[in-house]
Amino acid sequence: QEHQMTLAHVLSDQSPYQVILEEFKTLIEDRSEGRIAVEVQCCGQAGNETRAIQSFRTGILTGGMVGGSSLETVVPAYRVLSLPYLFDSKQQAYDVLQSDIGTEMLSKLEEFDMMGLGFGSIYERSIASTVPITSVDDMAGLKIRVLPTPGFVEAYNSLGTQPTPMAYGEVFMAMQNQVVDALEISPDAYVADRFHEATTDFTLTNTHQSTTIFVLSRSFWEGLPEDLQTMVQDAAAEAIAAGILVHDELADAGLETARAAGVTIHEPDLAPFMEKARMSWPVILDGHDDAAGFLTQIEASLGR
Amino acid sequence: MTVLLAMTDRLNKVLLYILAGLLALVSVAVMAQVTVRFVLTTVGINISAPWTEELARYALIWMVFLGAGYGMRHTRLISMEFGIQSLPRRFGVPLRYAVLLLIIAFSALLLKAGLDFVALGRSETSPVLGITKDWVYWAMPVGAALLILNTFAHIADTVIAKRDIRLGADHSPQD
Amino acid sequence: MAILILVLLSLIAISVPIAMALGMAALIVLQERSIPLIAIPQVVFESLDSFTLMALPLYVLAGHLMTAGGIATRLVEFAKALVSWVRGGLTAAVVLTSMLFATISGSSAATAAAIGSMLIPQMERQRYPRAFSAAVTASSAELGVIIPPSVAMIVYGVTTGTSITELFLAGFLPGLMIAGSLMATVIAMSWVKSYGERQSFFMPDWSRAVLRSMGRAWASLLMPVLILGGIFGGIFTATEAAGIAVFYALFLGLFVYRELSFRQLPQIVAQAAVTSAVVMIIVAFAAMFGFSLHLLRAPQAIGALLTSMTDDPLVFLLLVNVFLLIVGMFMETFAAIIILGPILVPIARAYGIEATHFGIIMIVNLAVGMVTPPVGVNLFIACGIARVSMEKLMRPLSVLLLVLIVNLLIITYVPGISLALIR
Numbered sequence: 092q093e094h095q096m097t098l099a100h101v102l103s104d105q106s107p108y109q110v111i112l113e114e115f116k117t118l119i120e121d122r123s124e125g126r127i128a129v130e131v132q133c134c135g136q137a138g139n140e141t142r143a144i145q146s147f148r149t150g151i152l153t154g155g156m157v158g159g160s161s162l163e164t165v166v167p168a169y170r171v172l173s174l175p176y177l178f179d180s181k182q183q184a185y186d187v188l189q190s191d192i193g194t195e196m197l198s199k200l201e202e203f204d205m206m207g208l209g210f211g212s213i214y215e216r217s218i219a220s221t222v223p224i225t226s227v228d229d230m231a232g233l234k235i236r237v238l239p240t241p242g243f244v245e246a247y248n249s250l251g252t253q254p255t256p257m258a259y260g261e262v263f264m265a266m267q268n269q270v271v272d273a274l275e276i277s278p279d280a281y282v283a284d285r286f287h288e289a290t291t292d293f294t295l296t297n298t299h300q301s302t303t304i305f306v307l308s309r310s311f312w313e314g315l316p317e318d319l320q321t322m323v324q325d326a327a328a329e330a331i332a333a334g335i336l337v338h339d340e341l342a343d344a345g346l347e348t349a350r351a352a353g354v355t356i357h358e359p360d361l362a363p364f365m366e367k368a369r370m371s372w373p374v375i376l377d378g379h380d381d382a383a384g385f386l387t388q389i390e391a392s393l394g395r
Numbered sequence: 396m397t398v399l400l401a402m403t404d405r406l407n408k409v410l411l412y413i414l415a416g417l418l419a420l421v422s423v424a425v426m427a428q429v430t431v432r433f434v435l436t437t438v439g440i441n442i443s444a445p446w447t448e449e450l451a452r453y454a455l456i457w458m459v460f461l462g463a464g465y466g467m468r469h470t471r472l473i474s475m476e477f478g479i480q481s482l483p484r485r486f487g488v489p490l491r492y493a494v495l496l497l498i499i500a501f502s503a504l505l506l507k508a509g510l511d512f513v514a515l516g517r518s519e520t521s522p523v524l525g526i527t528k529d530w531v532y533w534a535m536p537v538g539a540a541l542l543i544l545n546t547f548a549h550i551a552d553t554v555i556a557k558r559d560i561r562l563g564a565d566h567s568p569q570d
Numbered sequence: 571m572a573i574l575i576l577v578l579l580s581l582i583a584i585s586v587p588i589a590m591a592l593g594m595a596a597l598i599v600l601q602e603r604s605i606p607l608i609a610i611p612q613v614v615f616e617s618l619d620s621f622t623l624m625a626l627p628l629y630v631l632a633g634h635l636m637t638a639g640g641i642a643t644r645l646v647e648f649a650k651a652l653v654s655w656v657r658g659g660l661t662a663a664v665v666l667t668s669m670l671f672a673t674i675s676g677s678s679a680a681t682a683a684a685i686g687s688m689l690i691p692q693m694e695r696q697r698y699p700r701a702f703s704a705a706v707t708a709s710s711a712e713l714g715v716i717i718p719p720s721v722a723m724i725v726y727g728v729t730t731g732t733s734i735t736e737l738f739l740a741g742f743l744p745g746l747m748i749a750g751s752l753m754a755t756v757i758a759m760s761w762v763k764s765y766g767e768r769q770s771f772f773m774p775d776w777s778r779a780v781l782r783s784m785g786r787a788w789a790s791l792l793m794p795v796l797i798l799g800g801i802f803g804g805i806f807t808a809t810e811a812a813g814i815a816v817f818y819a820l821f822l823g824l825f826v827y828r829e830l831s832f833r834q835l836p837q838i839v840a841q842a843a844v845t846s847a848v849v850m851i852i853v854a855f856a857a858m859f860g861f862s863l864h865l866l867r868a869p870q871a872i873g874a875l876l877t878s879m880t881d882d883p884l885v886f887l888l889l890v891n892v893f894l895l896i897v898g899m900f901m902e903t904f905a906a907i908i909i910l911g912p913i914l915v916p917i918a919r920a921y922g923i924e925a926t927h928f929g930i931i932m933i934v935n936l937a938v939g940m941v942t943p944p945v946g947v948n949l950f951i952a953c954g955i956a957r958v959s960m961e962k963l964m965r966p967l968s969v970l971l972l973v974l975i976v977n978l979l980i981i982t983y984v985p986g987i988s989l990a991l992i993r
């Protein structure tokens with residue numbers, strides 16, 4: 092083979108990330124007739140997402156799947172992606188990100204020695220809790236573990252909760268001991284990490300449509316001949332499509348498993364949640380003109 | 396040599412105060428977080444202070460590198476010295492000097508890699524405080540420079556005092 | 571991989587600091603795989619950038635403040651009042667104080683130093699042989715890392731991704747069991763050899779003494795309640811409890827006991843910072859070493875080797891225990907946990923052993939290593955204070971080591987002792 096690719100992600104070997112990267116491996120090794128060989132490293136073996144991104148930039152890793160919120164620390168424009176209720180639904184998010192706006196966002200990676208092959212599955216993050224949450228008023232004073240980035244912290248501040256930073260590994264015990272009352276999480280991770288055993292309620296607030304991106308190291312990309320570049324681009328697009336299907340199934344299955352385990356699933360009216368959470372937008376975007384520019388484009392495309 | 400040694404030790408003294416300051420900062424930040432969560436919620440004030448956590452983590456990183464750099468002055472980095480001490484003097488002493496040179500060479504390499512990382516950090520932003528990460532990443536090259544300086548200081552001190560270079564840790568000041 | 575491990579061991583044997591030896595060995599793999607050097611800071615910073623790890627320097631600082639601020643002295647007086655009337659009572663008090671001290675201190679070295687410096691001279695006055703006093707101090711001080719809070723558990727939890735709170739819960743009963751059996755042993759040894767002076771027991775005197783020392787020590791005794799109660803009751807995380815421990819010890823030392831002055835503080839805090847930094851720098855470079863093992867697929871290879879030897883978890887645990895006891899003779903506890911934890915835990919999981927239980931096995935085992943020659947930090951401290959050579963210590967120590975190893979086997983093969991409080 093002429094090109095060896097090492098692709099990494101932090102989720103389990105049963106996750107949609109793994110599906111995308113394995114599918115990509117199968118497609119590209121077959122179509123390039125062995126000119127490209129791929130190795131997939133799951134489960135954070137190559138480090139957490141911050142380190143993985145550093146490794147893409149320095150060429151230690153060829154690429155992998157990472158969350159948009161992790162890239163936000165490098166690509167300031169991506170802050171827009173962690174706005175709560177940026178999109179009204181998951182489908183809307185997919186549509187916008189597959190359009191020219193998405194392509195333009197991916198091209199932002201080049202300045203930072205990376206190359207975006209496409210947006211992957213979107214993780215709808217909702218609230219798992221030990222107390223029922225049926226309306227936005229129930230959020231008042233809720234001690235909730237959130238991703239430690241401004242898009243999440245400020246959103247949950249606006250919703251009246253008390254976001255508590257905490258290492259993910261400590262959350263399970265903290266839930267059991269009621270150090271925190273809730274965490275925000277996607278339904279598949281909720282079940283995969285056994286949180287349905289430590290919580291009683293799952294409220295489909297869909298606060299964040301959390302994006303994922305298939306990223307390559309720019310130095311690797313530029314070392315590929317043009318025919319292989321096209322092949323990689325196409326294989327990635329097909330692999331992502333396969334991963335999105337699997338993710339949607341897993342998310343539904345997660346809710347089902349939770350329900351079967353006795354967790355109460357709430358579907359409250361989201362309008363009051365949206366209204367409150369969106370008040371955090373100016374705070375989150377403060378001083379980030381790039382991100383604000385993308386917001387204007389997205390809003391325009393949605394006719395808001 | 397004596398003058399240089401004295402200057403290094405003056406620097407080390409300042410370093411001790413910085414180390415104390417960093418650990419104090421970590422303690423205060425953690426305490427602030429607890430206070431925010433318990434005391435203020437109890438009286439009905441709902442604020443969140445995620446910056447305390449980030450600040451504490453970064454202070455901790457600086458503390459580790461500066462503390463390691465300082466620790467080399469009295470060879471307090473954890474090592475196994477009983478092997479080299481049980482060797483006869485004429486083998487043990489040259490071997491110990493070779494080890495000290497190896498430490499200097501490795502530190503120089505850390506300095507170089509650390510500086511490259513600082514350059515990378517200029518385009519990374521910390522999620523909460525919003526500072527560029529080179530502020531954090533400087534800890535490694537600075538710590539490595541201190542390691543080099545203090546290894547030389549340790550050698551100089553031992554030679555001047557005519558002590559056995561193999562017994563470095565036995566002359567550490569007590570905690 | 572064999573070369574990598576050989577290089578590491580040689581570097582450690584010729585006195586290269588363990589942190590650097592780990593980094594240097596890893597460098598060989600980076601070179602071979604032509605991975606740029608910037609991988610070093612990437613891995614090192616990732617491992618240090620952790621909220622959980624923050625508990626480590628805080629418990630170290632709390633320990634320093636407790637000793638300097640008069641908390642340790644009050645605990646000693648309380649323990650003495652409770653048990654000093656039995657034959658060998660003063661040695662029983664050493665175990666009891668170690669146990670009390672361990673509920674607030676995260677380290678064994680600190681426990682050995684604090685309790686040894688107060689009680690070994692007193693034991694000498696009551697004509698206990700110095701070697702016996704030193705052996706008792708060294709072995710009971712290992713409770714420091716077994717009874718929570720524990721710096722060793724924090725290190726294990728951070729490097730293997732195990733919940734620190736669960737580890738703390740799991741260490742509690744094994745710690746009590748070890749303390750109980752050590753106490754029984756030292757009393758029995760004192761009876762057999764007629765060590766120390768026997769005081770007559772007079773109930774009113776005893777209760778008056780206990781009450782008086784309790785009156786002096788109550789604020790110190792509140793500290794374990796606050797810390798362990800807070801963690802076990804789920805009020806704080808382990809890191810937050812460490813922060814509270816620091817401020818509570820500071821408050822008692824400065825304002826209640828007034829044995830601490832503001833002028834001493836910079837020195838105490840700085841020393842705690844250096845003590846923590848030299849442990850944490852090993853954590854950082856062990857991550858680097860782990861990364862190089864990952865590049866070589868080493869954990870898989872070691873796992874395959876072990877599974878080819880046995881598929882019985884009981885035999886596996888026996889092998890691991892023998893291996894760790896040998897490692898513990900030569901290697902410093904934290905370094906051993908940091909290097910071996912991430913390699914052994916996935917293998918243990920494959921045998922169906924819980925990471926929390928396995929952590930307790932590792933920690934209890936390597937804590938025994940603190941009391942085994944030639945490298946044993948508790949021995950160094952206790953011998954230093956008692957002014958005896960390590961050879962003289964061997965006879966009384968061998969009995970106590972035997973007790974510790976029996977405890978280790980029980981903890982290994984009865985997982986319930988570790989896991990009872992968790993579920």
Ligand code: NA
Nearest residue numbers: 672714717719
């Ligand atoms: Na302890």
Ligand code: NA
Nearest residue numbers: 898899939945
């Ligand atoms: Na030992």
